[in-house]
Amino acid sequence: MIVWIASYPKCGNTWVRSFLSAYYYSSNGDFEFELLKHIKQFPTREFFGRKLNSVEEASENWLLPQKIIKDKKEKLFLKTHNIYGAYKGKNFTTPEYTLGAINIVRDPRNVLTSLMNHYSLDENGALNMIKSIYRNLRNENENDDFSNYSFISSWSNNYKSWKMARNINKILIKYEDLQDDTENTFAKIIKFTNKLLKNNEIVDLEKLKKSVQTTNFNLLKKKEESEGFIEGVYSKGGRVKKKFFNLGKDNDYKKLLKSETIKEIEKSFYNEMKELDYLE
Secondary structure (H helix, E strand, O other): OOEEEEOOOOHHHHHHHHHHHHHOOOOOOOOHHHHHOOEEEEEOHHHHOOOOOOOOHHHHHOOHHHHHHEEEEEOEEEEEEEOOEEEEOOEOOOOOOEEEEEEOOHHHHHHHHHHHOOOOOOOOHHHHHHHOOEEEEEOHHHHOOOOOOOEOOOOHHHHHHHHHOOOOOEEEEEHHHHHHOOOHHHHHHHHHHHHOOOOOOOOOOOHHHHHHHHHHHHHHHHHHHHOOOOOOHHHOOOOEEEEOOOHHHHOOOOHHHOOOHHHHHHHHOOOHHHHHOOOO
16 A cells, blocks of 8 residues: 655655655664665656556556555555546546555745756746646656656646545645744654554654754755765756755745746636635
8 A cells, every 4th residue: 555745846745755764764764865765756667567658558557556565565655746636537546555645735936946947947938837737747768668657737736636635544744834844744744654554653753853854955955966866857968967956945936036927826826825825
C-alpha cells in the first residue's frame, strides 16, 4: 500500500520527502541524499521494468506495480506530481492501493518563479505551464519512452484533484507552514503517517528535530554544491546543471514577477487562492 507525497511541481515535495527519509530511514535523523532511494518517484521505468511506448500504454499500466506493492504487503512512500484522476478512463491510483496522501500546496505566485528556474522558462512560458489543464511531464531525453509520463494539469486542478479525492486518508500541508512553523508542521505529518502505517510509537522529538535541522534549505543547498544532486536538471542545451535548491526564502514573487503576471495568476486561481488564504 502507498502513502503518496503528492503536489504540483516545485511546491515542496522534495523537502517533505527528504524529511521523511531522514526520520524513517536513518538511525538518528541525519539526512543524506542516499536516503532518498527509499522514497522513489512514481511513475518511472523502474516500476514497469520496460519501455512504455505511448501515453495510452503508460496509463494502462499505472495500477499494475501498485497491485504488486499491495500483494507483497509492502507499505511505501512514493512521490508524485500526477493528479488524482484518470486518463481516458484509466485511473492513476485508487483507494484499493492507497494508504493515504500528503498533499502539499504552495502559493502559485512563488511556484511560478521556481518553475522558471527549474524548467528554463521565461515568465510567459511559466505562466502558460501553471495554467495549462493539459500539461504533462516526461523526460524528453528518453525519446519514445513514456514510462515516466505524469499528467500534472494546472496548479489548481492538481491541488483540487487530491483535495477532493474520495475514500482515502489525506492531509493538506502548505509550503508556507513548512517555512514558518517547520517543526510543528513536520510533527503533524509524522503523526498522520504513523497512524497510516499503524506505528503506535509516539513522535521521537529528538529525531524529529535532527531531521528538521539536517533538511534545512541552506544545508541542502550547500550539500548540493559540495556533493551534487542526481535529481537536478540541465538547462536547455544540456550543458549546465541547474541548481535544484535555488532561492529558498529569497523566492519572493513581489520582487521577481511583473505586476501583470501577478494579477493574471490571482485572476486565474482566485477561488483556490482565497480558500488557501493566499489572498487578502
